[in-house]
Amino acid sequence: MAFVPPGAFVRGTRSIGTPRSASCLSPLPAAAAGRLAARLPADKAGAPPPVSMTAASARDLAIPARSGLLSVNEEGTVHVQQRARPRRNRKSEGLRSMVRENVVTPANLIYPLFVHTEGENVPIPSMPGCVRHTVDSVLREVGEARALGVRSVILFPKIPEELKTNAADECYNPSGLVPTLVSTIKAKYPDVAVWTDVALDPYSDQGHDGMVSDDKRGDGGCGRIMNDETVEQLCRQALCQARAGADVVAPSDMMDGRVGAIRDALDGAGFTDVSIVSYTAKYASAFYGPFRDALDSAPRESSNAPRNKKTYQMDPANSREALIEASLDVAEGADMLMIKPGMPYLDIIRRLRDATDLPLAAYHVSGEYAMMKAAAERGWLDEREAVMESLLCFKRAGADAILTYYAKQAAEWMNE
Numbered sequence: 001m002a003f004v005p006p007g008a009f010v011r012g013t014r015s016i017g018t019p020r021s022a023s024c025l026s027p028l029p030a031a032a033a034g035r036l037a038a039r040l041p042a043d044k045a046g047a048p049p050p051v052s053m054t055a056a057s058a059r060d061l062a063i064p065a066r067s068g069l070l071s072v073n074e075e076g077t078v079h080v081q082q083r084a085r086p087r088r089n090r091k092s093e094g095l096r097s098m099v100r101e102n103v104v105t106p107a108n109l110i111y112p113l114f115v116h117t118e119g120e121n122v123p124i125p126s127m128p129g130c131v132r133h134t135v136d137s138v139l140r141e142v143g144e145a146r147a148l149g150v151r152s153v154i155l156f157p158k159i160p161e162e163l164k165t166n167a168a169d170e171c172y173n174p175s176g177l178v179p180t181l182v183s184t185i186k187a188k189y190p191d192v193a194v195w196t197d198v199a200l201d202p203y204s205d206q207g208h209d210g211m212v213s214d215d216k217r218g219d220g221g222c223g224r225i226m227n228d229e230t231v232e233q234l235c236r237q238a239l240c241q242a243r244a245g246a247d248v249v250a251p252s253d254m255m256d257g258r259v260g261a262i263r264d265a266l267d268g269a270g271f272t273d274v275s276i277v278s279y280t281a282k283y284a285s286a287f288y289g290p291f292r293d294a295l296d297s298a299p300r301e302s303s304n305a306p307r308n309k310k311t312y313q314m315d316p317a318n319s320r321e322a323l324i325e326a327s328l329d330v331a332e333g334a335d336m337l338m339i340k341p342g343m344p345y346l347d348i349i350r351r352l353r354d355a356t357d358l359p360l361a362a363y364h365v366s367g368e369y370a371m372m373k374a375a376a377e378r379g380w381l382d383e384r385e386a387v388m389e390s391l392l393c394f395k396r397a398g399a400d401a402i403l404t405y406y407a408k409q410a411a412e413w414m415n416e
């Protein structure tokens with residue numbers, strides 16, 4: 001009997017019982033046939049199996065001898081003619097953990113924290129377990145995460161409505177919420193890496209990451225998102241954050257040329273040590289909904305503002321475009337590249353992993369968090385198992401670091 005390509009039908013030909021009729025043709029599992037064919041030398045591939053099979057023992061199989069792979073030896077024990085058995089490497093936790101290719105540790109996690117100027121913590125309904133923190137509370141949270149081994153946090157501010165403008169000038173107010181918190185956190189925990197988001201949306205009365213023109217010459221007859229004017233504001237914002245002590249600035253705005261401009265601005269002011277983690281491949285995604293609820297930062301309906309962020313965030317249909325963004329960010333001096341959202345975009349993480357040697361970060365975003373929480377609350381998912389698996393999958397796809405609202409909880413689980 002010759003081996004046949006995976007997926008084909010094979011006929012048992014050994015002299016057991018009567019010749020098979022067409023109805024006895026059985027599918028050989030494709031993977032098994034492929035594996036065996038690849039591994040056996042050509043002359044052995046068609047040879048009969050070493051155990052002799054009697055007609056009686058073949059009948060005992062209940063299924064007719066099919067491919068020659070499944071047989072019964074003289075003691076009546078069923079035997080598959082399979083030398084390579086990958087399951088041997090999975091037979092105990094000792095072996096499984098020895099050959100495990102990827103692990104996630106608390107040090108890989110970046111903890112996003114929502115902050116506001118009010119006197120009490122306010123829960124975020126679409127993100128159970130997350131709150132907008134007061135200054136005291138955020139310090140406590142950073143301390144607890146740090147004690148569990150999470151050494152990086154990123155801050156997202158909810159800015160009072162009266163401070164929002166189209167130009168978003170509050171974003172570089174040195175005594176604003178973010179700069180104040182950065183210096184407070186750094187003073188108490190100098191070894192925690194404090195990241196800041198660079199984009200105008202929390203400060204914009206249009207709910208956009210960039211300034212909106214009033215000329216109605218943009219997409220759909222709305223205002224345009226003004227790239228270069230926005231980049232100038234982003235440079236001011238990043239500088240202000242660096243002066244406050246930010247370790248990492250993370251432009252999430254998707255304007256063209258912002259990484260290079262921010263690098264120049266930082267270097268020109270002596271902040272050569274401040275890192276830039278670029279949101280390189282940031283898609284115009286529906287998975288940011290809960291985040292926009294948390295900060296009241298969604299595009300505004302009543303104004304000149306475009307209804308969505310599609311003229312600057314990337315089209316979910318595209319993956320080559322991520323490579324274009326990545327090569328620009330690398331050339332402009334980014335220290336690390338981010339992919340966002342996370343789970344639906346693992347292919348993009350892998351494409352960037354193969355395209356650059358820079359560290360990669362994946363953002364497990366608010367909508368992904370909300371979905372897992374909702375399923376877990378209903379008892380439909382084992383939250384712990386599902387979260388830990390998700391984090392591991394980011395690593396396997398090629399991410400080094402993961403921004404996740406589960407950071408503290410996951411670190412707690414890892415420490416158990």
Ligand SMILES: NCc1[nH]cc(CCC(=O)O)c1CC(=O)O
Pocket residue numbers: 197199201209252253287288289290291292364365366367
């Ligand atoms: N530029 C703002 C920003 N930075 C991070 C997120 C989303 C994060 C999340 O959903 O968890 C957003 C929202 C957006 O672009 O509308």
